[in-house]
Amino acid sequence: MQTLTIIKIGGNVIDDSSALKRFLTAFSGLSGSKLLVHGGGKVATQMADKLGIQTTMVDGRRITDQPMLDVVTMVYGGLVNKQIVAKLQALEVNAIGMTGADAGTVLAKKRPVKDIDYGMVGDIEEVNSGQIQFFLHQDLTPVFAPITYSKSGDLLNTNADTMASAIAVDMVRHNEVTLIYCFEKKGVLKDPMDDDSVINELTPTLYAEYKAAGTINKGMIPKLDNAFKALENGVSKVIICHADEVAAAVEQGAGTTLKK
Amino acid sequence: MQTLTIIKIGGNVIDDSSALKRFLTAFSGLSGSKLLVHGGGKVATQMADKLGIQTTMVDGRRITDQPMLDVVTMVYGGLVNKQIVAKLQALEVNAIGMTGADAGTVLAKKRPVKDIDYGMVGDIEEVNSGQIQFFLHQDLTPVFAPITYSKSGDLLNTNADTMASAIAVDMVRHNEVTLIYCFEKKGVLKDPMDDDSVINELTPTLYAEYKAAGTINKGMIPKLDNAFKALENGVSKVIICHADEVAAAVEQGAGTTLKK
Numbered sequence: 001m002q003t004l005t006i007i008k009i010g011g012n013v014i015d016d017s018s019a020l021k022r023f024l025t026a027f028s029g030l031s032g033s034k035l036l037v038h039g040g041g042k043v044a045t046q047m048a049d050k051l052g053i054q055t056t057m058v059d060g061r062r063i064t065d066q067p068m069l070d071v072v073t074m075v076y077g078g079l080v081n082k083q084i085v086a087k088l089q090a091l092e093v094n095a096i097g098m099t100g101a102d103a104g105t106v107l108a109k110k111r112p113v114k115d116i117d118y119g120m121v122g123d124i125e126e127v128n129s130g131q132i133q134f135f136l137h138q139d140l141t142p143v144f145a146p147i148t149y150s151k152s153g154d155l156l157n158t159n160a161d162t163m164a165s166a167i168a169v170d171m172v173r174h175n176e177v178t179l180i181y182c183f184e185k186k187g188v189l190k191d192p193m194d195d196d197s198v199i200n201e202l203t204p205t206l207y208a209e210y211k212a213a214g215t216i217n218k219g220m221i222p223k224l225d226n227a228f229k230a231l232e233n234g235v236s237k238v239i240i241c242h243a244d245e246v247a248a249a250v251e252q253g254a255g256t257t258l259k260k
Numbered sequence: 261m262q263t264l265t266i267i268k269i270g271g272n273v274i275d276d277s278s279a280l281k282r283f284l285t286a287f288s289g290l291s292g293s294k295l296l297v298h299g300g301g302k303v304a305t306q307m308a309d310k311l312g313i314q315t316t317m318v319d320g321r322r323i324t325d326q327p328m329l330d331v332v333t334m335v336y337g338g339l340v341n342k343q344i345v346a347k348l349q350a351l352e353v354n355a356i357g358m359t360g361a362d363a364g365t366v367l368a369k370k371r372p373v374k375d376i377d378y379g380m381v382g383d384i385e386e387v388n389s390g391q392i393q394f395f396l397h398q399d400l401t402p403v404f405a406p407i408t409y410s411k412s413g414d415l416l417n418t419n420a421d422t423m424a425s426a427i428a429v430d431m432v433r434h435n436e437v438t439l440i441y442c443f444e445k446k447g448v449l450k451d452p453m454d455d456d457s458v459i460n461e462l463t464p465t466l467y468a469e470y471k472a473a474g475t476i477n478k479g480m481i482p483k484l485d486n487a488f489k490a491l492e493n494g495v496s497k498v499i500i501c502h503a504d505e506v507a508a509a510v511e512q513g514a515g516t517t518l519k520k
Contacts, residue, residue, distance in 0.1 A: 047334075051310050070339055074307075078338020079330055082407065082415055086361040090413025096363040101346040103356040103400055134398060140363055147342065153350025155342055 003032040004136065004175035005250065008164035011041030012184040013243045014080055023182070023243045024084065028091035030250060033136045033175065036095075037144045037164040038084060040076040047071050059218075064119040064157040072157050073099075076145040084143050095141045100124075100148030101155060103131050106163065108148035108156050122148040122156025124163065127170035136175075165226040172234035178250070179235050181223060182243035187256035188224070190215065203259050204228060224258075231258050263292040264396065264435035265510065268424035271301030272444040273503045274340055283442070283503045284344065288351035290510060293396045293435065296355075297404045297424040298344060300336040307331050319478075324379040324417040332417050333359075336405040344403050355401045360384075360408030361415060363391050366423065368408035368416050382408040382416025384423065387430035396435075425486040432494035438510070439495050441483060442503040447516035448484070450475065463519050464488060484518075491518050 007027065013019050027036065044062075045055050048071045056063040064072065081097040088095035100106025100122075108122030135142050144167070146160035161181065168179040187198035192215070199206070207224060210216040216224065227238045241248075241255025248254035267287065273279050287296065304322075305315050308331045316323040324332065341357040348355035360366025360382075368382030395402050404427070406420035421441065428439040447458035452475065459466070467484060470476040476484065487498045501508075501515025508514035 047311075050312075051307075073342050074334035074338040076338070077342045078334040078336070082333050082337045082359055082361060085359075086409040086415050087413045089361055089364055089409055090411065094364055095361075096358070097361070098356070099342055099345070101342060101349055101355075101357070104349055104354055138394060149346040149349055151350065153347045155346050 002175045003178070004171055005030055005032060005034045005178045005180065006037065006164055006168045006171065007034065007180045007182060007246065008037045008039075008160055009182045009243055010039040010160065013182060014038060014041035014043065019243060020084075021087070023246065024087050024091060026244075026247045028088065028093045029247060035132070035136070035142045035144070035167065035171075036084070037146065037160050037167065038076075038080060039146060039160040040072065040080055043080065044072055044075040047075050058116055058118075061118065061121070061159065062157065063117070064121050066120065069120040069155060069157055073147060073155055077147050081143060081145040088141065088143065093141050094139055095143050096135060097143045097145070099145050099155070100158065100163070104128050105131055105142075106144075106148045106158075106167070108150060108158060110150055110154065110156060120154065120156055122150065122158045124148060124158065124166045127167050129167075129170040129173055132167070132171065133174040159222075161223050161226045165230045168230050168235045169233040177235045178237040178239065179227070179230050180239045180241065180246060180249060181227060182241060182246060183223075184242070186242045186245065186254070187240055188216065188220065192217070199256050200253070201259050202256050227258050231260055261436045262434070263438070264431055265290055265292060265294045265438045265440065266297065266424055266428045266431065267294065267440045267442060267506065268297045268299075268420055269442045269503055270299040270420065273442060274298060274301035274303065279503060280344075281347070283506065284347050284351060286504075286507045288348060288353045289507060295392070295396070295402045295404070295427065295431075296344070297406065297420050297427065298336075298340060299406060299420040300332065300340055303340065304332055304335040307335050318376055318378075321378065321381070321419065322417065323377075324381050326380065329380040329415060329417055333407060333415055337407050341403060341405040348401065348403070353401050354399055355403050356395060357403045357405070359405050359415070360418065360423070364388050365391055366404075366408045366418075366427070368410060368418060370410055370414065370416060380414065380416055382410065382418045384408060384418065384426045387427050389427075389430040389433055392427065392431065393434040419482075421483050421486045425490045428490050428495045429493040437495045438497040438499065439487070439490050440499045440501065440506060440509060441487060442501060442506060443483075444502070446502045446505065446514070447500055448476065448480065452477070459516050460513070461519050462516050487518050491520055
């Protein structure tokens with residue numbers, strides 16, 4: 001079976017042009033099929049500010065009304081996505097930027113309103129892994145912006161971590177999949193104050209213990225929940241590491257590796 | 261040989277949501293392979309205004325400094341492109357939005373500075389028609405934003421008429437190509453004041469006469485130059501018509517048909 005490495009990079013890489021350059025260079029050097037999912041970083045919030053559109057976050061999730069969806073579509077789907085694609089082309093990676101709407105790759109449903117109305121936010125319903133596989137077969141490297149679409153033709157803002165996880169789980173049909181979440185730390189930390197206290201291997205039992213102890217906190221919980229979910233659903237390996245250590249994580253076990 | 265219809269729509273359609281909806285519905289009904297190239301309309305200028313970025317036009321061409329390139333990439337490559345793609349998906353057209361950077365489809369070179377420095381503007385060097393054909397073979401409908409890229413990894417603003425013409429000429433290797441330019445009139449007019457004075461057939465000789473007489477004026481000249489160039493380079497048919505008459509133009513000869 002072919003190997004596929006799916007990497008999610010977040011705002012801390014997007015917002016720092018030299019960090020992004022280092023990451024894309026490392027990414028271009030990875031062997032085998034690869035796929036990138038990116039977040040948007042502060043650019044969307046800054047752009048919304050400049051346009052007089054207020055940003056509201058609930059539990060780290062953006063409330064997306066129509067003007068905010070337009071900003072997210074412009075910044076994630078346009079600016080960030082296309083800059084990454086052009087840079088990868090210069091690194092001789094035949095990148096193809098897309099949202100979930102493009103080629104019908106990631107279909108979603110507008111999140112139902114319960115306690116909170118998240119607005120134009122999509123919960124993923126279906127990943128068209130056959131279509132994505134077809135791009136990989138042609139040596140194309142898909143670069144996904146965290147935007148999906150509904151059957152009625154609306155664009156929907158979607159969490160990039162969730163999108164990476166959903167794509168990874170569905171791509172298991174065609175590949176042996178490694179999923180890597182890059183963030184601003186070297187891995188999941190034993191001591192949040194000590195950047196070098198990386199937990200090398202994290203099992204569900206250990207994760208439960210660290211959560212109970214409060215060592216693993218708010219922002220990390222949805223990320224790790226997504227990560228463990230991917231592992232349970234057939235993804236071969238999930239790694240959480242610093243964007244500067246992607247190559248080392250793949251080759252030498254840097255970062256935190258999740259185990260079943 | 262397969263038939264391919266390439267349609268370029270401009271700002272007048274993009275800026276009017278009901279006109280866009282009518283056009284996309286007609287587009288979805290066209291038989292055979294199809295490909296769409298869109299401009300950006302007033303949204304880019306409005307967005308630039310809101311962001312305090314000045315728009316400078318010379319002979320109808322936008323001067324593109326880096327901040328303006330970012331606006332164009334956001335608005336054309338993100339907002340407009342993805343809205344069109346999601347709407348086409350709802351119309352059961354498997355659209356894939358792209359810029360020239362995506363899958364390396366349209367490579368360009370930054371325009372050399374002569375009398376005017378156009379900034380980050382690209383002159384097309386190479387269309388990867390094999391790659392585009394491969395999307396068409398998979399029943400995907402490419403939707404191009406008028407942005408290209410350079411070998412060094414820069415995005416470049418590119419005239420949408422030129423992009424449509426360049427793609428059409430290169431796709432002749434694989435298809436019998438019809439190129440349709442949609443604009444705000446029913447075709448090229450004998451009398452600019454009379455919307456119904458459509459010239460049904462335009463030859464190079466007639467074109468030269470109308471230019472000499474001043475009947476065909478400024479804005480139409482680069483469009484028609486592009487159109488005749490496409491015809492000379494193997495495109496089977498070039499039509500200039502109103503966006504509302506695309507189906508009628510393909511089936512019943514509405515609009516202006518260019519002849520060699």
